[in-house]
Amino acid sequence: MTDQRWTLRTEHTSYTVRLCPDGPWAELDAWGPLGVEHGPSALHRSRRTHFITPADAAPAEYLPYGLRPFTGAELVASRPGGEDRGVWWEFTGAEEQPGALRLAFTDELLGLRTVLCYATVPGTDVIHRWTELTATGELRLERLDSAAVNIPVTGAARLTYLSGQWSQEFGRTQLDLARGTFTIGSLQGAPGHAYAPWLAVQDGEAAYGLALEWPGNWHITAEAEPGGSLRVRAGRVPHEGAVRLAPGETLTTPRLACAFSPDGLDGLSRVWHGYERVLSGERLHRPRKVLYNSWEATGFDVDAAGQLELAKAAADIGAELFVVDDGWFTGRADDTGGLGDWYPDPAAFPDGFGQFIDAVKALGLDFGLWVEPEAVSPGSRLYAEHPEWVYRVDGRPSRLVRNQLLLDLGRTDVQDFVIGTLDRLLGAYDIDYLKWDMNRPPTERGRPGAGPVDLDAEHVAGYLRVLDHLRAAHPHVTVEGCAGGGGRVDHATIARTDVVWPSDNTAPLDRLSVQHGFLHAHAPHIMSSWVTDAPGVFDPRPRSLAFRFVNAMCGVLGVGADLRAWTAQQRAEAAGWIARYKEVREVIHHGEARLLGTPQDPSCGVQYDLGGRTVVAALSTGRLDGAPLLPGRPDRLRLRGLDPAARYRDTATGTSYSGAHLLHHGLPFPWSAGHDADLVVLIRE
Template sequence: MTIHYISEQQLFHLESKDSSYIIQLVKSAYPAHLYWGPRLNPSLFKEQLHRVERGSFSPNFIKEDRTFSFDTLPQEYPSYGTGDYREPAIEVQFQDGSTVMDLKYQHHAIKNGKQSLQGLPSTYVESDLEADTLELHMLDEKSGLKVTLIYSVYNHIDAVTRTVHVENSGEENIILNRILSSSVDFHCSDYDMLQLSGAWARERHLYKRSLVPGIHRIDSKRGSSSHQQNPFLALLSKGASEDNGEVYGFSLVYSGSFLAQAEVDQYGTARVGIGIQPFDFNWTLEPGQSLQAPEAVLVRSGEGLGGMSRIFHRLYRTRLCRGEYRDQARPILINNWEATYFDFNSESIEAISLAGRELGIELFVLDDGWFGKRNHDDCSLGDWIENRHKLPDGLEGLGRKITSTGMKFGLWFEPEMVSPDSDLYRRHPDWCLHVAERNRTVAREQLILDLSRKDVCDYIVDALGKVLSSAPISYVKWDMNRNMTEIGSALLPAHRQRETAHRYMLGLYDVLERITAQFPHILFESCSGGGGRFDPGMLYYMPQTWTSDDTDAVERLKIQYGTSIVYPASAMGAHVSAVPNHQVDRITSIEMRGHVAMSRNFGYELDLTKLSESERSIVMAQNKQYKELRGLIQFGDFYRLLSPFEGNETAWMFVSENKQEAFAAYFKVLSEPNAPLRRLKFKGLDPSKVYRLIETGDIYGGDTLIHYGLPLGDLKGDFQSQLFVFQEVL
């Protein structure tokens, strides 16, 4: 059992692999955060929460004890209205208009295993021996609002998951205005905060800042996790680096609008909260009704950012991603989008596919433009019927021709969208998100279907099911190319309109659960204009995500490096595209483009029929090498060596779990005149093992590779790269 209750001290001691998370009941009623750090011996931990009396501006909730104030108490789940002036985790409004509540501990339960969440994605266990769960049952006696704080602790992974379940056991309606999934009060604020921010084609860049008094907030109000911010933040102890120092990571398993923030108060403590975006949100709980919050994943590492990342990678790759492809090597693919855009026919598609097969590529993906009257992005979304003018033999005929050569066949969809110029919209103009008598804002000439409605969800499942059953399809790219506006539903009453965005997410998750269960042999890849919905919620249904629409090799260094802070390589799609690059107009060598892309799930996005003989030879060699390395790349431990955010160079590497194999890639962006000689030091290897560098056959000790490294080649010119493959000498 990894959760202990010490009744004499009213302490809950949660133990993960190398960490302890300790909660104390203050006044036998209020769960307070006592400790989160390196693992402690539960039998020897005797500390109590230290409290002192502050000024009158930190009011005392209990007259007899002036040291007790919610304004200073490090709470596990703070509410609003009784003297805590920091940001609450939960805020409600009662029938009389008041917003004050007093949540008190009632009882608790400690259980083996970890339960799934109703209607929401979450991490999981395959055996009850993998984790234990603590439930703290709280009650606001006056209203009958029950709040259950749920903690699950993995035995062999330094991760604690948190979620909240609320239920109205009273006799009057209760309105939830805020329900965060997790709140942690740190006992100091001497930290730096790390976030992953950007824009379309520039996703998940690293930004770090020191905490100072006030609120440091990242969020999305877009109806999706967004390109602009990722539902993640981390606190780093001062001086923490890639390999050293205390790091605390917070990640939300949710794909909609979110809030993540760190607040520093007047006494130098920091409160971190993460959950559903409270802006433009409320939820009415009628008597007997309940609501489940999404799951937050909390990871601590004493081995810097790299240690934190590898914990997230392992957890998300093995206990968040599901299905047949979770542990299977992902195929090398060719996607026709940047090769043809909408201008294609059966002959051009078959030619690209055949060229791919000759080069060792394993999967052809037909992107946008195969359905309805779709020759531009201004029509036909929602009409999932093949275009027989482009594909005379239909998807079934095209798929059979492609698969007959040994290639697999994949297809692009954008199921959550509808074009105003579509048969679906003409039949059901009320099926999109909209507000009556208000303008319907379009983006990319499309509107968003109202997935808070069961009839709309059923239509999507039925329409896609028919297509996926009609042809030999083994891969689906699931796209979503705009954010929400006019967030309203024709079916919801006035007092529930602000529930629309979250109900949409519940509808989407229901659709994804049904579709992926119906077609378990299909590899699904999530996409939202690239990385606009790269979040743990989507990974639960689709084990990989198109990392960014920006396929430029130089830009991808930062994008893929930043994404690796939380997400494993097996979750990232990366392609070699044509030059000049279609996003930034840069020309890079096909060697560097290949080396960047093969560091993740590998593929191509260009017209293979236009390659020169020299390029064909390089591509064939890339595919051969990737097939030899992909098990290591997709499922090995990942180490960041040099950061593109700190200089002209980038390097990263993958090491097998048994330390017998390793693959490293080095990249130089711009040439330097008379540059100093450089060595690359490696990580993750066993210093006691002996390794052969495959490229040269030379033998090195693991300790030498770690501490002394290898000289980098004389790489002349801009945009250069170098690979290193190591195998243990047995």
């Protein structure tokens, strides 16, 4: 077999694939900084194998069960009855274009053509990988991963992943994997609260990152293999355990985004941030407005007078957007009813919902609304008229989660209903913002009488169809993605929304940990964060209003507290913080972000750099050092990425620092009981 190699190049990295001379598969030859492909591959091996096949030991890009029988395959296919389980393919051609590559493999006997697809993302260091599977006869696919990624490691691989549960999402978690298998994923019909579809692998300072673009069931599996390499497989997980492929049908797997940075997790986070700015497209340049959300102030007790009182208070402190959360529609006195019947409650808005919105807008505020389009209450009119629209299994009871059922969004008629509902609301009322929530996973996931269906993929397609319609039909509407907090944060959602909600937990130190993990994988301009009165749930240490504001200003600032209970002094302080945020939000949303320390350190923060301005959000998380009763010094945060020879002036104090001083000694922060947060703006002189 002729040795063939192809190299994809991003802004700073290269990725080289070759056709293996030992068998019909593609292998990774090199991945790293530009030029890494020149020299013997770090993944080359002796080709001596014992009790495994050459394919099992190979750093293959994608292999089926059949060719790779022992150490894990990306593709498991068979005929419908399960006979002839396995694929034995041959290489049938390559198509190469600038920034793109397609490698085709065919099993004529089984009747399957597999194309491995690669594409660089211009202006980033991200490469997309996915697979196209085309059948000539009916097939059964038990595993249909998107890709496998091979990483040469010199010792145990350091894995970083984001884990937790509802209200504790995005906890940065690390382990060293010397041998064995590590798996994360979700079977909840969404990425879920337990794990984000994201993984980082470190070998020394080099950091490799993977993120799966799929808002349904998924897995990422890392295997430390014989021979000293780490192999990561990622893909969707069919709800039914297998997917049927009809003759002539092509199935396209979700895209796997692959990223590399020579600068560790810090550098890798900036690669992901840059990629998500590309995903936002032109909407990146629309300012994310300071919002006020009424949920924590009023809960389900929504009426026009109370909401207008809150809107007036929000406008007075500088908010730009007022969002009415759950409780605005008919039958929604609590969480047991109303979902599916999306009409404003006339008792709550006696002068009409449109007039209420006009009154909010007269205060100089945009208007937003909470919706949960996939949910239905058992007592709703919608459920009475269309009980067949919910997921169900004949003869089995339907469980309620949060007192509600889930619509089968894979059905075209359900999609049309949701689209029609949103079009009606957005057409009848002057709405600028939608918060799309999802508060229950699918449980009895069936569609009686439908035959073999791919329910998870169809729900995802329906969800994305509705979001795409919102973008096309209502381009002025800002969309926030939410699923009981951070339960559905993935690149498919991020590409179709403007912001996402990382967690329902808004307590200051709890939220700090959530945001610290979130910013490893996701950009500040999509991170919605509120200032509330919520006490610490998991870390009850009190923190000041300043701490809550500086913490929330690390992303897209919002306020969710009951402003009616705030003192005049608190409102004045809030107005000051909001004004400061508006001055620097361009730097926070468009600049390069660097995480300074961790929430476990006495001081931590985030540094943002753009156009000669550096913004540092600094937070005190630990106990004080005893000063002034005992000798002590201010805490310092060492900055990064500055020019050592340049000078930087603090706009508030006028103090001038050399870049070398800020890099070596850091910015000083004399924390005290009444001063536990600060926002510093430095101008390069």
